[in-house]
Amino acid sequence: MYDRTLSFEAMFNVLYIQRFPLQNLWSNWLIPLLVMLTVHLPAWSQFRVEVSGVGMTQLPVVIAPFKGEAQSPQKMAAIVQADLERSGQFKALPVGNAQLDELSRPEWSVWRQLSAEALLAGSVTRLADGRFDVRARLWDAVKGQEKGEFREAVVAADLRLSAHRISDWVYQQLTGVQGAFATRIAYVTKSSGRYTLWIADADGEGAKAALSSPEPIISPSWSASGTHLAYVSFELRKPVVYVHELASGQRRAVANFKGSNSAPTWAPDGRSLVATLSRDGGSQLFRIDLNGGEPRKLTQSGSINTEPVFTPDGSALYFVSDRGGSPQVYRMPSQGGPAERVTFSGSYNISPALSPDGRWLAYVSRNGAIFRLHIMDLNSGQVTALTDSSADERPSFAPNSRLLVYATLQQGQEALMTSTLDGRIKARLSGQGGDIREPHWGPLRK
Amino acid sequence: MKKGFWAGLLLAALLSGCASGVKLDDVPVEDKSATSSGANSQGVGAGLNGVAGVLTDKSGAGVGPAGVGTVVYFDYDSYVVRAEARPLIETHARFLKANQQRKASLEGHTDERGGREYNLALGQKRAEAVRQAMTLLGVSDAQIEAVSYGKEKPAAMGSSEADLAKNRRVEIRY
Numbered sequence: 225m226y227d228r229t230l231s232f233e234a235m236f237n238v239l240y241i242q243r244f245p246l247q248n249l250w251s252n253w254l255i256p257l258l259v260m261l262t263v264h265l266p267a268w269s270q271f272r273v274e275v276s277g278v279g280m281t282q283l284p285v286v287i288a289p290f291k292g293e294a295q296s297p298q299k300m301a302a303i304v305q306a307d308l309e310r311s312g313q314f315k316a317l318p319v320g321n322a323q324l325d326e327l328s329r330p331e332w333s334v335w336r337q338l339s340a341e342a343l344l345a346g347s348v349t350r351l352a353d354g355r356f357d358v359r360a361r362l363w364d365a366v367k368g369q370e371k372g373e374f375r376e377a378v379v380a381a382d383l384r385l386s387a388h389r390i391s392d393w394v395y396q397q398l399t400g401v402q403g404a405f406a407t408r409i410a411y412v413t414k415s416s417g418r419y420t421l422w423i424a425d426a427d428g429e430g431a432k433a434a435l436s437s438p439e440p441i442i443s444p445s446w447s448a449s450g451t452h453l454a455y456v457s458f459e460l461r462k463p464v465v466y467v468h469e470l471a472s473g474q475r476r477a478v479a480n481f482k483g484s485n486s487a488p489t490w491a492p493d494g495r496s497l498v499a500t501l502s503r504d505g506g507s508q509l510f511r512i513d514l515n516g517g518e519p520r521k522l523t524q525s526g527s528i529n530t531e532p533v534f535t536p537d538g539s540a541l542y543f544v545s546d547r548g549g550s551p552q553v554y555r556m557p558s559q560g561g562p563a564e565r566v567t568f569s570g571s572y573n574i575s576p577a578l579s580p581d582g583r584w585l586a587y588v589s590r591n592g593a594i595f596r597l598h599i600m601d602l603n604s605g606q607v608t609a610l611t612d613s614s615a616d617e618r619p620s621f622a623p624n625s626r627l628l629v630y631a632t633l634q635q636g637q638e639a640l641m642t643s644t645l646d647g648r649i650k651a652r653l654s655g656q657g658g659d660i661r662e663p664h665w666g667p668l669r670k
Numbered sequence: 671m672k673k674g675f676w677a678g679l680l681l682a683a684l685l686s687g688c689a690s691g692v693k694l695d696d697v698p699v700e701d702k703s704a705t706s707s708g709a710n711s712q713g714v715g716a717g718l719n720g721v722a723g724v725l726t727d728k729s730g731a732g733v734g735p736a737g738v739g740t741v742v743y744f745d746y747d748s749y750v751v752r753a754e755a756r757p758l759i760e761t762h763a764r765f766l767k768a769n770q771q772r773k774a775s776l777e778g779h780t781d782e783r784g785g786r787e788y789n790l791a792l793g794q795k796r797a798e799a800v801r802q803a804m805t806l807l808g809v810s811d812a813q814i815e816a817v818s819y820g821k822e823k824p825a826a827m828g829s830s831e832a833d834l835a836k837n838r839r840v841e842i843r844y
Contacts, residue, residue, distance in 0.1 A: 382719065425719075432719065432721035440819070443786070468724075475724060486791075506794070506798070528791040528792070528795070572784070
């Protein structure tokens with residue numbers, strides 16, 4: 225009746241056209257087609273992925289619609305497909321009219337003709353207790369052999385999570401690398417003068433409000449356990465650092481000293497934070513023990529020191545300082561001590577983020593009026609610009625170190641993007657109206 | 671329609687906050703993603719993504735000396751109080767010295783360019799410049815607090831140089 229992959233391709237092409245105006249002709253028929261699809265298939269208007277760019281090598285895969293997903297609150301195959309496409313390592317092939325599930329015996333000649341390397345099919349079935357039984361099977365389409373089976377029963381609220389777990393499982397099976405789709409990101413929206421801190425799936429969807437305030441909220445930072453966030457809220461008419469337990473909503477001010485309190489980051493052991501306090505004048509880094517006690521000052525310079533992040537082993541801190549006359553990224557022992565400069569090109573390098581595997585440093589570099597996301601290979605020191613946008617902010621890495629999320633301006637609106645580390649594949653995270661900002665990618669689920 | 675939904679959600683959140691009489695209270699979280707709105711097909715339990723929402727209140731502001739401005743402007747990339755701002759700062763300093771029970775917040779702001787946290791640090795420098803000027807005029811440190819909003823609360827929303835200049839400021843609030 226309708227080719228499921230078509231709407232994704234149509235979306236892809238619409239975005240493509242926006243970036244390459246010469247091909248505007250296409251929009252004369254593609255956009256009406258898209259509108260038509262949306263009108264006739266309301267389920268599809270709920271979820272969209274806008275992926276742009278072409279990866280180096282992309283594995284062609286078939287992700288068949290799951291049997292029973294029409295009656296399910298979540299369209300499992302679409303979520304898995306969007307996850308895999310965002311990773312930049314997969315190309316989803318059109319499924320056509322094929323009706324498959326995990327019990328099917330696929331007609332391999334058909335899929336080989338499309339050069340499919342792998343095929344995923346599954347089902348979602350409502351159980352008597354109200355939960356959903358989710359099953360999937362992955363095949364090597366070249367060999368016509370089964371690669372594995374996925375099976376779990378979840379409550380309706382966890383169906384999206386289950387789809388992301390399938391994505392992780394497929395990603396691991398096909399790349400050998402742990403997936404990070406079943407993770408969460410925190411971000412902040414500003415809409416009609418209200419600020420809301422959201423906790424969403426790693427694709428930006430399924431967001432739940434953790435905090436809503438008439439005053440700004442910035443700098444959310446996940447604890448390594450994924451159970452708590454630290455952030456800066458201005459609800460007391462000044463920046464105060466809070467620690468917030470997500471499941472209960474319990475929160476407390478952990479840094480409300482005289483002056484400004486900002487830029488919290490968690491020590492890997494979860495027992496302390498490092499934050500920027502101005503209690504002694506200026507902006508200096510302090511270590512704050514969450515069990516109480518006086519904050520311990522880590523920097524003494526008369527210059528700005530802010531935006532600290534720990535190395536994955538907790539032994540060192542990267543941070544921003546203007547001690548050399550312009551803001552640059554520095555590194556020092558996490559107990560304080562001599563700092564060495566890390567960024568050298570350009571006169572404004574801020575917002576450092578470290579990949580969990582310790583290989584990469586992402587940061588925002590200014591050139592004239594352009595603020596652009598850059599990445600440094602920490603082994604070689606080589607630096608690459610990852611975007612062609614002009615107002616990038618606050619990068620953070622996926623916990624498997626394979627993707628970055630960052631904020632930027634798109635058509636004058638604040639939006640969140642993901643990018644592969646080579647900058648080739650980018651996707652705009654949808655799911656929110658208004659300005660979206662201050663993303664931070666949470667850890668793997670324990 | 672979407673607006674209506676949000677207004678409803680906000681109202682529900684506010685009502686639940688009032689009912690308990692606690693300033694920071696848990697509010698019921700609604701899953702705002704359209705994809706999971708199939709209410710009649712929900713399974714049991716909150717699932718593993720449980721997030722309890724919190725709503726904060728708005729805070730008020732007091733009144734300072736009459737007949738004088740409350741905003742000190744700064745040049746681009748500058749943290750030095752201009753000579754023309756001296757009379758304004760002196761008036762506020764006199765008011766604070768005459769009213770030792772009153773307290774003022776010196777709120778530093780920047781224009782929209784650059785990172786949020788770095789701008790917070792730059793706004794702090796501006797706020798501390800005004801604090802130092804007041805301290806030199808004899809205001810007690812206990813009466814004034816230098817804080818920063820960075821680029822979060824622009825006075826003018828545009829991106830023209832005139833707008834940006836209005837945003838590079840320190841606001842004196844009581």
